[in-house]
Structures are given as structure tokens and as C-alpha cells.
Amino acid sequence: MEKWRATSRHLLRHFSKDLFDRRMSPSYGTFNRQLSSVATTIQRNPLFSSINSDDISHFKEILGEKNVIHDEEKLVTANTDWMRKYRGSSKLMLQPRSTEEVSQILKYCNSRCLAVVPQGGNTGLVGGSVPVFDEVIINTSSMSKIVSFDKVSGILVCEAGCILENLVSFLDNQGFIMPLDLGAKGSCQIGGNVSTNAGGLRLVRYGSLHGNVLGLEVVLANGTVLDMLRTLRKDNTGYDLKHLFIDYSSCQKLLLAAKRKLGEILSAFEFLDTQALDLISRNLPACATSPFPINVAF
Ligand SMILES: Cc1cc2nc3c(=O)[nH]c(=O)nc-3n(C[C@H](O)[C@H](O)[C@H](O)COP(=O)(O)OP(=O)(O)OC[C@H]3O[C@@H](n4cnc5c(N)ncnc54)[C@H](O)[C@@H]3O)c2cc1C
Known part of the structure; x- marks a missing residue:
């Protein structure tokens, strides 16, 4: 359901x-x-x-x-x-x-x-x-x-x-x-x-x-x-966004804003923190480049 x-x-x-x-x-x-x-x-x-x-x-x-x-x-x-x-x-x-x-x-x-x-x-x-x-x-x-x-x-x-x-x-x-x-x-x-x-x-x-x-x-x-x-x-089907974002209040705000602005167009929403992104960028530079300028605040 x-x-x-x-x-x-x-x-x-x-x-x-x-x-x-x-x-x-x-x-x-x-x-x-x-x-x-x-x-x-x-x-x-x-x-x-x-x-x-x-x-x-x-x-x-x-x-x-x-x-x-x-x-x-x-x-x-x-x-x-x-x-x-x-x-x-x-x-x-x-x-x-x-x-x-x-x-x-x-x-x-x-x-x-x-x-x-x-x-x-x-x-x-x-x-x-x-x-x-x-x-x-x-x-x-x-x-x-x-x-x-x-x-x-x-x-x-x-x-x-x-x-x-x-x-x-x-x-x-x-x-x-x-x-x-x-x-x-x-x-x-x-x-x-x-x-x-x-x-x-x-x-x-x-x-x-x-x-x-x-x-x-x-x-x-x-x-x-x-x-x-x-x-x-x-x-357990799909993402349980509520649990995924517990304590990440800025992510919740971003999701809300994205849903308001994009409506049905929005089909995926994932969280990746800066440390994880840095780690990937350093070790797998061909796979990951940051989609945002460094230190962007939401
Ligand atoms: C002007 C008008 C426009 C309508 N337009 C549409 C439309 O566009 N599309 C559409 O699909 N339908 C339309 N309907 C019909 C529509 O299905 C019903 O109006 C509405 O869904 C029924 O809600 P109700 O609370 O009045 O239920 P009721 O008429 O009170 O009950 C409907 C049935 O549900 C049962 N029931 C009610 N509450 C519960 C409950 N809590 N638990 C278990 N069973 C319950 C009742 O026993 C009954 O069998 C329209 C009706 C009118 C009068």
C-alpha cells in the first residue's frame, strides 16, 4: 500500500x-x-x-x-x-x-x-x-x-x-x-x-x-x-523518510521545499554528508564530484 x-x-x-x-x-x-x-x-x-x-x-x-x-x-x-x-x-x-x-x-x-x-x-x-x-x-x-x-x-x-x-x-x-x-x-x-x-x-x-x-x-x-x-x-518498501531524517532537521526543511517547488517531478531524495562525500572524492575521484559548491548552507 x-x-x-x-x-x-x-x-x-x-x-x-x-x-x-x-x-x-x-x-x-x-x-x-x-x-x-x-x-x-x-x-x-x-x-x-x-x-x-x-x-x-x-x-x-x-x-x-x-x-x-x-x-x-x-x-x-x-x-x-x-x-x-x-x-x-x-x-x-x-x-x-x-x-x-x-x-x-x-x-x-x-x-x-x-x-x-x-x-x-x-x-x-x-x-x-x-x-x-x-x-x-x-x-x-x-x-x-x-x-x-x-x-x-x-x-x-x-x-x-x-x-x-x-x-x-x-x-x-x-x-x-x-x-x-x-x-x-x-x-x-x-x-x-x-x-x-x-x-x-x-x-x-x-x-x-x-x-x-x-x-x-x-x-x-x-x-x-x-x-x-x-x-x-x-x-519496509521504499525509503522511510521519517526515520532516515530523524535529527536532520535541515534535510527535512530541504525536502519540504523541494516537494513544494517540484511537486510530482521530485522522484528521489537522498542524504550524503560532507565527510562521506570527501572520502569518496579522495579515493574514487572518477566516481564522485560534488554537485554543490563547497560549504553550501541550506
Ligand atoms: C453531489 C454528489 C457528488 C458525488 N460525486 C462523486 C464522485 O465524483 N465520485 C465518487 O466516487 N462518488 C461521488 N459521490 C458519491 C460518493 O461516493 C459519496 O458521496 C461518498 O464517498 C460517501 O461518503 P459518505 O460519508 O456520505 O458515506 P455514506 O453515504 O454515509 O456511506 C456510504 C457507504 O459506506 C459505509 N460507511 C460509511 N462510513 C463508514 C465507516 N466509517 N466504516 C465502514 N463503512 C462505512 C456505509 O454503510 C455505506 O455503505 C457523490 C455524491 C454526491 C451526493
Whole structure:
């Protein structure tokens, strides 16, 4: 997955597509969309439990009162997709604020056999973010922190609920560019973008979004958290510039300046100190001549 880009790259906090896959698995009934305007023959799988007042109390304990939404009016929007073509009938929307909360929700839903649907900005155009029947909606809007941004490597770590436009402006202010841009950017979230592998307007130049994702932290349907951020940071392909330049702050500044001025043209960057260059010049004069005037300061 390691790909060098002159633009920003991303390590995303994001919860698992397994949630979605599970809804689609044969043991959980046939997956399909419920068209609001067309009578459907699809039946709700009776193996799933229905929400009761104990479940709601339990979720309130985990998430706090205001992050457990069961008011019918408020649920209308969350039950309806962007195109207003698909409509579910969920009785409950949860808004976790952390990976730990997502994990607790899923662990509980799994043990109670409650179906769930992850929902980001609900701008997907194919009804994937709304319930088919009465699934619990897990909405990621409250997970909207930018965790870190490293200017040298161009790596951004953020939570799944970050609105794309906020990431675009954040990076813009840092002098970087987000490789993804699309019409729904004011509402769609990065977790939803990654989940749908959104293409967008800059695909021709920066390629698929998945190619820019370096790692993910995911929560499986049973609540297990997989931290694949750390693993992928240890990716050994290509240069690990961060480690290569630890303590060489002038090199970092030079790399940053080179990336700004050269953009995509920059394809290699190496450090060689004066002592090493002198040694080579003295012993292998035919192989090495300094590309810079002696004692150049960066
Ligand atoms: C005006 C407009 C323009 C668009 N332009 C483009 C375009 O140019 N190119 C393009 O590819 N697409 C485009 N789209 C569609 C685009 O894919 C989605 O808008 C966006 O990527 C979905 O993000 P979202 O946060 O709204 O996800 P949602 O719609 O909320 O969810 C989409 C899917 O992802 C799942 N999901 C969401 N968050 C998570 C998560 N954290 N973990 C696991 N699963 C999750 C949901 O269950 C659902 O299946 C456009 C849509 C609109 C309305």
C-alpha cells in the first residue's frame, strides 16, 4: 500500500466494512434495498433481535444520553438516503465519539444479534448508508478529530467522521493538497469515502483513494479493534523518510521545499554528508564530484 506522493497521504481511523459485509452475508438474509416507492417482497430475517428499552438504557450508559437518538422525527433524515429513493425504519441511531465506544456498541449488538448499518455523511447514491429494515444506525459524525499531520511525510491521521471539506481546508492551510475532491465534500466523511473508494475529480492525477490510504484502525463486527495503523507504518518498501531524517532537521526543511517547488517531478531524495562525500572524492575521484559548491548552507 505504500505509495509515494508529492501530496498528502492518509492514515485513517475508520471502522470495519465487516459490519456491512455481515449484513450482506447469507446467514443474515438476502441483502437488498427497500425502494420506498416500490412494493418489496424481501422479508426481515427473524433471526435478528429487535431493539427494546434495556438496549436503549445500555447504549445510554456507554454513550451518554445525547448520543443515543431514538426520537422518530430525528430519525427520519438518517433513515432516508440522499436521493430520497431508499428508506429504512431504524428506531435507533448511535453516535459514538471514539473507537472504544464503537467497539463496545458492536460487541453488545453482536451478543444481542442486533443488525447494524454504518453511516457517514449519508451522501452515497446507492442506499448503502440507510437501513433496509430496522438496523441500528451507527453514525460517525461525532468522530471528527484530525489526530495528526506530519508535514515531512505528508501523512494525515484522522477519524472516520471528518468531513472531506474540512480535511481539504486543513491541508490547504498547511500548503498541501487533498488528493480527493468531489461534489458531496461539504457533507461526505472520509470513512464513507474510503468505504466506497470514492473516485472524485482528482482521480486522473492522484489515482484511486485506496492507493492513498496507508493504514486503518478498524472495529470488527464482534467489537475487536484491529490497529493496522502501526503495522503499515512499519512498511519496509521504499525509503522511510521519517526515520532516515530523524535529527536532520535541515534535510527535512530541504525536502519540504523541494516537494513544494517540484511537486510530482521530485522522484528521489537522498542524504550524503560532507565527510562521506570527501572520502569518496579522495579515493574514487572518477566516481564522485560534488554537485554543490563547497560549504553550501541550506
Ligand atoms: C453531489 C454528489 C457528488 C458525488 N460525486 C462523486 C464522485 O465524483 N465520485 C465518487 O466516487 N462518488 C461521488 N459521490 C458519491 C460518493 O461516493 C459519496 O458521496 C461518498 O464517498 C460517501 O461518503 P459518505 O460519508 O456520505 O458515506 P455514506 O453515504 O454515509 O456511506 C456510504 C457507504 O459506506 C459505509 N460507511 C460509511 N462510513 C463508514 C465507516 N466509517 N466504516 C465502514 N463503512 C462505512 C456505509 O454503510 C455505506 O455503505 C457523490 C455524491 C454526491 C451526493
